[in-house]
Amino acid sequence: MNVVVFASRKGGSGKSTLAAHLAAHVHRPSRPCLLIDSDPQGSLTLWHKLRNAEDLPLRTTQRGIPDIVKAAKNDGIDWVLIDTPPNMSACVTDAMRAATIVVVPCRPGIFDLDAVRETVSFARQSRRPYAVVINGAPPRRQDVESPMVTQARESLGKLNIPVWGGQITQRANFSLALGDGEGAKEYDAESQAAAEIARLWAAIERSVKAIHGVHEGAAMHRIAA
Secondary structure, three states, rough: OOEEEEEEOOOOOOOHHHHHHHHHHOOOOOEEEEEEEEEOOOOOHHHHHHOOOOOOOEEEOOOOOOHHHHHHHOOOOOOEEOOOOOOHHHHHHHHOOOOOOOOEHHHHHHEEEEEEHHHHHEEEEEEEEOEEEEEOEEEEEEEEEEEHHHHHHHHHHHHHHEEEOOOOHHHHHHHHHHHHOOHHHHHHHOOOHHHHHHHHHHHHHHHHHHHOOOOOOOOOOEEOO
């Protein structure tokens, strides 16, 4: 079983959004997922209620995350995706300690970039693999990323922080899908939003294989030293 934790001290970075879209993308009977919403704001829980489907289970908690993860493993869950609040409270640190990989969403702005440092620092202290995902990015023009995104990558690179090579663009389909209780793939499987989520999930899977020593090729993370 693998545990993907979405963590960032910055509110509005996109933790709940990525957790919802990725869970909808990957979950199926042959590959069951569990969502854990540990954020008191409950955005992921709201999306799950709008979804009105029992096929994708969700637990809400601010305590006992290790026990829930252990039970999920015993129940045969393949993937656990954990949404966390925008702080470094006990539930966030518990979630990160249970993580196979920590995904740190970051919008390409100065406040978000500054907030990444604390989250990354704890991932390093916990010796958890992690990577930043540029989220809410301006669209590419002629397949060239925005200067804001390039500058964000350079700033994070100077701090020796691994960053996924793709981006999650600011697109209406992401919000529209969530409003219908769906993921991007369910809302419009042929959309650019769905394609970006698919590429991000493929990168997470490659990283998890590398973490488990199955594949030594390119991965989106680097094991924290």
